[in-house]
Amino acid sequence: MTDHAAAPQSGPEPHDRAIAGPGADANPWAAITIDDPQPEAFQGPAPTESPQERAARRTRRRKAAVRWSCAVLVFALAGTGTALAVTAPERTDIPGLATANDGRYTFPPLTLPPLPSGKAAPDLKDKSKGLHQADLRYLLLPAPKEAGGSVNRPVFPAPTAPTTTAAAPATAAPSGTPSGTPSADPGVSASAAPSASAAPGGTAPADWVPCEAMGSELQNPARLHGLLLQNVCRAATAREWTASDGTLTRIRLLRFGSPNEARETYFRGRTDLQLKAAPDAKIASDGSWDTVEGVEVTRKDSQESAGKGVPTARVAYVSASDVVAVITMTNPRGVPATAFRQVVTLQCDLLA
Structure with a gap:
């Protein structure tokens, strides 16, 4: 008597068995496939804003803009005033910035006298030429x-x-x-x-x-x-x-x-x-x-x-x-x- 090997019988895939019935021995997660539609998030009706709320919001924005503008203006005026207070007077008149006297004198700004008409200033680079024509x-x-x-x-x-x-x-x-x-x-x-x-x-x-x-x-x-x-x-x-x-x-x-x-x-x-x-x-x-x-x-x-x-x-x-x-x-x-x-x-x- 000849023994014949039992031919493998093809049975349903696990996914198919899961779909076939609830009694099938299969992976419980196999019932979810990529083709299954996802539930959509619930979207309620858009909130509505009353005209009074919109007007109040605009008023708050205007007040905030005015406050910031006033703050910037105050800082600008304060900075300008400070700069003028520091630069307008002589540095030696400002407390803390006065330079200690090192023995130098205070002379007026030096100015050369005008030359007579048609006369030129001396050229000191050439020691043999050039005369002082001014007074x-x-x-x-x-x-x-x-x-x-x-x-x-x-x-x-x-x-x-x-x-x-x-x-x-x-x-x-x-x-x-x-x-x-x-x-x-x-x-x-x-x-x-x-x-x-x-x-x-x-x-x-x-x-x-x-x-x-x-x-x-x-x-x-x-x-x-x-x-x-x-x-x-x-x-x-x-x-x-x-x-x-x-x-x-x-x-x-x-x-x-x-x-x-x-x-x-x-x-x-x-x-x-x-x-x-x-x-x-x-x-x-x-x-x-x-x-x-x-x-x-x-x-x-x-x-x-x-x-x-x-x-x-x-x-x-x-x-x-x-x-x-x-x-x-x-x-x-x-x-x-x-x-x-x-x-x-x-x-x-x-x-x-």
């Missing part, structure tokens, strides 16, 4: 506020072209004798000189002085006389003041016929001339200053000290084209280095 008296540094000077910007008279009459004494002066007290600056006509001192609202110019007037301040005036015999001085002016700290400042300007004559006087004067205020002054060796191009400065300090190495006298010789300046500052309690440097620097700026 030499207005090239002097004004007195600071600490010495009773004005802090307002000076107002100058209208420049006038030089005339033959005004220039004749300067050009006719022999090279062997120094010129005396000039009646007017060679660069300004005689008619312009009186109006300069009477200029409304302007700063009174310094006085003309003889070129040898500086000799009264020297221990060896004969050497100055010898320099002026070799180099013709065309005009000279001076200004001096005493500041509230007791420092006496003297500034002397001498104009020569050419830059070469002025430079020779400068080189010889800084070594040969000895001032009564600083007879033992020696050339300073503490480095050089940054000066305007074309302007040369030699500084000398007295050996007498008021304590802590502060000299009682400081001297500066300045060469600027055809002009030589001698600046002397003395104080028995010592001349502040900051004030001395400030005065010398500002005077160099005017001559440049």
Whole structure:
């Protein structure tokens, strides 16, 4: 008797059995298929808003916008007011921002005087060319506020072209004798000189002085006389003041016929001339200053000290084209280095 293997009988799939009836032995989750529709979420009727609620909401939005606008405006006004309160007054007048006084003086804004018609400013880059054509008296540094000077910007008279009459004494002066007290600056006509001192609202110019007037301040005036015999001085002016700290400042300007004559006087004067205020002054060796191009400065300090190495006298010789300046500052309690440097620097700026 032959045994035949029972052929596998294909029965219904589990999914089919689950669908066939509830009594079928199948996975209970098989009854859910991807084709079964999902229940939709319940959507109720849209809420309605009454006209009164809409009006109230708009009113609240308007009030909020007004409040924010007022807040922004208040902050803007407060910021603007604070900025004006800080920037309008001088910084030194604001508590907590004032800078401690370091010895510098308060000068008015420096303004160069106008040039006569058709005249140009000197070119200090070329030491052999260029002459100062402006009124030499207005090239002097004004007195600071600490010495009773004005802090307002000076107002100058209208420049006038030089005339033959005004220039004749300067050009006719022999090279062997120094010129005396000039009646007017060679660069300004005689008619312009009186109006300069009477200029409304302007700063009174310094006085003309003889070129040898500086000799009264020297221990060896004969050497100055010898320099002026070799180099013709065309005009000279001076200004001096005493500041509230007791420092006496003297500034002397001498104009020569050419830059070469002025430079020779400068080189010889800084070594040969000895001032009564600083007879033992020696050339300073503490480095050089940054000066305007074309302007040369030699500084000398007295050996007498008021304590802590502060000299009682400081001297500066300045060469600027055809002009030589001698600046002397003395104080028995010592001349502040900051004030001395400030005065010398500002005077160099005017001559440049």
